[in-house]
Amino acid sequence: MDREFSYTRKHFDAVRAKLYELAGITLATSKDALVYSRLVRRIRNLNLSGFPDYLSYLDTTPSETQEFINALTTNLTSFFREAHHFEILKNFLQERTGKVKIWCVASSTGEEAYSIAIAVAEHYGRFNTPVEIIASDIDSNVLATASAGIYTMDRIESINLHRRKQFFHRGKGNQAGNVRVVPELKRMVKFSKINLLDTKWPTTSGVDVIFCRNVMIYFDKPTQLAVLTRLVALLPKDGIYIAGHSENFSSFPQLVRLAGQTTYYPVGR
Ligand SMILES: C[S@@+](CC[C@H](N)C(=O)[O-])C[C@H]1O[C@@H](n2cnc3c(N)ncnc32)[C@H](O)[C@@H]1O
Structure with a gap:
């Protein structure tokens, strides 16, 4: 696959080791494409030249630690999941x-x-x-x-009407389409x-x-x-x-x- 930045197994392994050290998260080897797509945004936003540059930036810039964690966590959730x-x-x-x-x-x-x-x-x-x-x-x-x-409204679609009325307010104006607890x-x-x-x-x-x-x-x-x-x-x-x-x-x-x-x-x- 043609990629904007060179990305090797060595880079992926360095990312995995860092994430494990910082958050305890063990990334499966199948997650290599996901890591690329999540971190490439950071590399672009920071105007860095590629993965080696990003990895040394991460090592030397304490504020990047949080960005790195935010980029790599999986946050899937929903209201009343496992009801x-x-x-x-x-x-x-x-x-x-x-x-x-x-x-x-x-x-x-x-x-x-x-x-x-x-x-x-x-x-x-x-x-x-x-x-x-x-x-x-x-x-x-x-x-x-x-x-x-x-x-967004779709997040509460599975919640029954009674609960929706009691616990959420519909947004108006620039909040139309959103709800607020x-x-x-x-x-x-x-x-x-x-x-x-x-x-x-x-x-x-x-x-x-x-x-x-x-x-x-x-x-x-x-x-x-x-x-x-x-x-x-x-x-x-x-x-x-x-x-x-x-x-x-x-x-x-x-x-x-x-x-x-x-x-x-x-x-x-
Ligand atoms: C898949 S979500 C689960 C959300 C919710 N508990 C649920 O079941 O719907 C996993 C969450 O764990 C958080 N997480 C991962 N590593 C963590 C750590 N070391 N300490 C605290 N939270 C962590 C992630 O940021 C993410 O929001």
Whole structure:
């Protein structure tokens, strides 16, 4: 294939190694074309001469680290993705009195965190609840979208009319075609940037429910083990860890036991 910039296996491997070091993400070898298309935009925007130039720029320019991560993460998400998890959450809330803390650890553009907030608001029948929802991601671009809480109309197509009316406002004027989560819902979620690889997380106090969905799939087994160990340590005995549909932790019985469909309890408390 004719390419604008020379791109060899050596360049791809250097990118993979850097992404693994910074974010714990293991890129499959089949992702080489994707890496090219994502990084070529950075190379052009920065007026660099090609991949070797970009890689040394990345090494010497701290601010590029975030751009590099933003360019290479996969942020696919949707409102009420894997809908059964939100019913599990409501059942969990049913059993609890008092304060509950929920951490949505790879919230991407925010749909998952707002779905959690909707489930919580529906459970209590109000927006002012004893539930604290924190949401985070490594990617600063998706967090900006999440914090704005503005989505194109098609993103909420699968949400029933009743929920749409209650939790979204239609945009007018230059926001026509967009919807905005209602301010009361927005106030229920606090977004921040957290890399799951960071040695210190701002959230060290007890978390009752962890939504960690569709991010572990990008990590190799040792990274999964390291991250899962630390996440599960935040949970009380009856806390729950909610995983993505293709994530299975049966190889870590010392840490978790299955509680329901891709939902786990911590073990060893
Ligand atoms: C496929 S999305 C999943 C979004 C959402 N959890 C869901 O299931 O719909 C994966 C997200 O994980 C984030 N991510 C990848 N590596 C991360 C890391 N080391 N720390 C925190 N977030 C990370 C990406 O930026 C991306 O937004």
